[in-house]
Amino acid sequence: MSEKRASYDILRPQTLLYPPARLVVPCNPSEQMPAPSSYPKFTVTTPGGVEIDVPFGTRYGELLKREEYPAHADGLPPLAVKVNGAIQPLARRVDINCTLEPVYGDSKHGADVYRKSLSYIVPIAARRVFPGRRMIISHSLGHCYFFYFEDKVALTTEQTESLRNEVKAIVAEDTPIDCKKISQPEAQAYFKKHGMLQTLELLQQTNNSLSYLPQYEPGVCGCTRCAWDYGLGYCNGECVHGEGCYHVPGPTNTTCGCATCGWTDSHHNECTGDCQNVNICRQISQNSPCLCSSQNCLYDYAQQKCSGKCPVGQMCVQRGPETCFCERY
Structure with a gap:
């Protein structure tokens, strides 16, 4: 070179x-x-109109721990944030002047975040506990989702408890869920390899050249x-x-x-x-x-x-x- x-x-x-x-x-x-004397700062405004100057790179979740953001009346933890009205994960970092509002599970947006996160984590737990079996997340049932395995074999009480414990273990790891930007051909190859044919079919009907693949497993x-x-x-x-x-x-x-x-x-x-x-x-x-x-x-x-x-x-x-x-x- x-x-x-x-x-x-x-x-x-x-x-x-x-x-x-x-x-x-x-x-x-x-x-x-040499270390800098200061970092670029942005102004974050609370729902109450209080302005906070924070350095670039501060996580939104860390800001919600400050005294300017009072705890939820029922002690619920924040599940996401609204940044200038857009839903963002707690792990995202400040990179713009914004109005920041916590999103809790007792709100419509918070419930959506909870359900979608759970629908993503449960199949991961199922692959770990039941390797070789494919879980299908089906229709909603009240405030729940109906799921079953592709082989149509029902779970025993012991197997259900094992799945529940694995989900709790994944949640305890507290690993953020992020998205990886990949090309359409890569995305189609991924879903085909993993037998996700319905997702593949939906993807083939779009004109986007890029796709976003959720990632949970921590890497290097x-x-x-x-x-x-x-x-x-x-x-x-x-x-x-x-x-x-x-x-x-x-x-x-x-x-x-x-x-x-x-x-x-x-x-x-x-x-x-x-x-x-x-x-x-x-x-x-x-x-x-x-x-x-x-x-x-x-x-x-x-x-x-x-x-x-x-x-x-x-x-x-x-x-x-x-x-x-x-x-x-």
Whole structure:
């Protein structure tokens, strides 16, 4: 890979700045990347008209814990938020001036969020408890949904209890549900592979070139397309890969690692080296950042240099002797 390509800079995710440009240094807590004095701020207005200045990247769910947002009269937890009138998940981050209103389960929108989330989680639990069997979510029945298995074999009381316990376990994991944008051919191939033929048929009747595939299973951010702003010199804590990337936003000890490795910089300032994704996560050493890169990346940690021969080809941006980052577009 040429020196010209290695000198590319990232000002924003998915944006390349061609030479002349500064050599990009890794996104990690070091003197090379000084912490910013302040983050860009936005104004969030409560339903009562109170204005709150919050830094970019703050989660909506965290804002609802502030004293400006009183608790629900019956103690119900918020299930979502209305951002300028649009329903958004609690895990979404502030990126615009807005009016923010909590959505509870005793409202129409809250009930819809609850039912749709449950309809998504229950089949996941069913696949875990009854592998090989396909659950069908059918028509509504009062405030409930009727479901059955494709093989038409009814569940026993013990099996129903096992399914209930697995659903509770998934809820206890508190893993956010996010959406992944994929192309129409990829979406059709996915639904065909998993036997979701009715969904496939509906998809084939649309003219959209992109589809949104819900994702629950936590994963690993396999590249560095985080929102570390090389132009402004700080991390806003928003990863384009959603919750699969473990981001520690803040003015100090900012790092981008993966969700399941043992990097605990924000608390212990060290890496445990106990990564559950050893094939794609590279633990360098203690007190060093845990960098998630392509499984096929040829960065030589022993020699502290990059071979410049990444098999990913045009999708990889080699960024000098410090590290090798795989940038997926």
